[in-house]
Amino acid sequence: MNTYNVKIDAFEGPLDLLLHLIQQAEVDIYDIPVAEITEQYVHYIHAMQELELDIASEYLVMAATLLELKSKMLLPDPQVEIEDEEEFYYEEDPRQELIERLEEYKQFKEAAAVLSEREKSRAVLFTKPPTADESFEPSSENETVPDIGEVTVYDMLQAFERARHRVDVKRPITARVQKEEVTIEERMGEVKHVLKERKTPLSFLSWVEHEERTSQVLTFLAILELMKTRAVYCEQSNNFEDILIYTNEEGVSHDFH
Amino acid sequence: MISINSTLESLLFVCGDEGVSVQEAARVLEIESEEAKDRLDSLARQYRDRDAGIQIRKFGDVYQFTTIKEAAPYITAMLHPPERKTLSQAALETLAIVAYRQPITRIAIEEVRGVKSDRPIQTLVGKGLIQEMGRSEGVGRPILYGTTTQFLDAFELSSLEELPPLPEHAKTESSNEADLFFKEVGVDEITET
Numbered sequence: 001m002n003t004y005n006v007k008i009d010a011f012e013g014p015l016d017l018l019l020h021l022i023q024q025a026e027v028d029i030y031d032i033p034v035a036e037i038t039e040q041y042v043h044y045i046h047a048m049q050e051l052e053l054d055i056a057s058e059y060l061v062m063a064a065t066l067l068e069l070k071s072k073m074l075l076p077d078p079q080v081e082i083e084d085e086e087e088f089y090y091e092e093d094p095r096q097e098l099i100e101r102l103e104e105y106k107q108f109k110e111a112a113a114v115l116s117e118r119e120k121s122r123a124v125l126f127t128k129p130p131t132a133d134e135s136f137e138p139s140s141e142n143e144t145v146p147d148i149g150e151v152t153v154y155d156m157l158q159a160f161e162r163a164r165h166r167v168d169v170k171r172p173i174t175a176r177v178q179k180e181e182v183t184i185e186e187r188m189g190e191v192k193h194v195l196k197e198r199k200t201p202l203s204f205l206s207w208v209e210h211e212e213r214t215s216q217v218l219t220f221l222a223i224l225e226l227m228k229t230r231a232v233y234c235e236q237s238n239n240f241e242d243i244l245i246y247t248n249e250e251g252v253s254h255d256f257h
Numbered sequence: 258m259i260s261i262n263s264t265l266e267s268l269l270f271v272c273g274d275e276g277v278s279v280q281e282a283a284r285v286l287e288i289e290s291e292e293a294k295d296r297l298d299s300l301a302r303q304y305r306d307r308d309a310g311i312q313i314r315k316f317g318d319v320y321q322f323t324t325i326k327e328a329a330p331y332i333t334a335m336l337h338p339p340e341r342k343t344l345s346q347a348a349l350e351t352l353a354i355v356a357y358r359q360p361i362t363r364i365a366i367e368e369v370r371g372v373k374s375d376r377p378i379q380t381l382v383g384k385g386l387i388q389e390m391g392r393s394e395g396v397g398r399p400i401l402y403g404t405t406t407q408f409l410d411a412f413e414l415s416s417l418e419e420l421p422p423l424p425e426h427a428k429t430e431s432s433n434e435a436d437l438f439f440k441e442v443g444v445d446e447i448t449e450t
Binding site for chain 2: 012013014015016056058062101104105106107108109110111112113114115116118119120121122123124125126127128129130131152154157158161162168
């Protein structure tokens with residue numbers, strides 16, 4: 001299996017995979033060496049299974065089609081001998097249907113590539129949103145409700161898509177938000193500093209109110225740590241009440257013992 | 258008094274990416290659609306002729322101001338616009354099939370692609386590139402899909418006729434024979450009746 005460089009994700013389906021194999025074998029789409037291509041196709045399917053990828057059922061249907069085709073090509077048609085030459089001439093190539101499907105798919109695959117190019121060339125043209133969007137807020141009095149018959153779900157989807165696009169456009173050009181890294185030691189220092197600055201006890205809730213959850217937890221841990229080293233002591237009148245933090249510098253006696 | 262062309266220019270400016278359609282222009286300026294179209298076309302020509310940094314693009318019957326492609330690298334350097342998301346291969350293939358075969362059902366799309374295509378169809382509908390065009394007369398009356406005006410805008414087409422012809426492949430012999438065969442049958446039937 002290692003000899004196969006499998007790029008399953010790169011294929012859009014069994015027809016795409018077949019086209020790839022045919023191209024790789026450098027053979028003509030109208031003269032597919034069925035046995036060879038079938039073998040390679042089946043190898044790919046096995047490789048997909050080996051990689052425990054979910055194989056879409058369409059791939060398996062195609063494998064069955066190929067195997068059937070292969071057997072048809074190998075076996076002589078028993079009717080041929082009885083029928084006269086002219087009818088034999090019209091005998092259809094068993095590959096015909098597959099060739100037509102491949103041909104059709106290939107056309108659209110190429111058309112998709114053309115569209116992709118056009119999409120890219122459109123992407124370098126810039127436009128601006130309509131001026132009217134914000135400057136004219138319709139006042140609620142003369143706001144007209146459009147007749148529902150005139151509005152389809154597609155209008156709504158398009159409006160939504162436009163709105164989303166505007167949000168994209170208005171988004172700040174670059175914004176990188178980095179998590180603030182603060183250690184417990186640093187926070188302990190901050191708590192001590194704040195307590196030193198103010199004479200009154202510090203309310204825990206009012207201090208952490210506007211902080212993020214991680215920062216709140218950090219502050220709480222810092223206070224616990226400070227309590228352990230007896231730099232501060234706390235008071236809480238009841239469960240879930242605010243915690244008041246007092247500095248212990250003034251030599252307040254420790255009530256913890 | 259300002260000229261109609263100047264007014265059109267202002268309208269194009271305020272309408273931005275939504276553009277001005279021939280009908281809207283005709284209604285606002287109280288002129289015939291025919292005249293509105295001619296004037297918009299001539300305005301677009303003027304912009305081209307004087308090497309302006311803004312161009313008037315046309316898709317369907319909508320005219321729109323955009324920057325010129327030559328300015329793109331400088332605009333990017335100035336604004337660092339977020340990279341625009343492009344369509345996936347699956348969506349592009351599906352879109353190509355809808356564009357050339359419309360109106361078309363989901364089943365018919367899947368027959369060409371050889372895989373399920375409901376996801377790409379949903380994506381395309383969501384992006385407003387394709388829409389429901391009615392229902393097929395077939396069993397279950399399946400939805401028929403076709404492309405939208407927005408599709409024309411997104412792929413730089415002024416109309417569906419501008420779609421490049423599908424890449425041709427040499428017709429296989431047998432299909433030609435089949436054509437001949439059917440033609441002969443047709444002739445026979447006519448002579449008999």
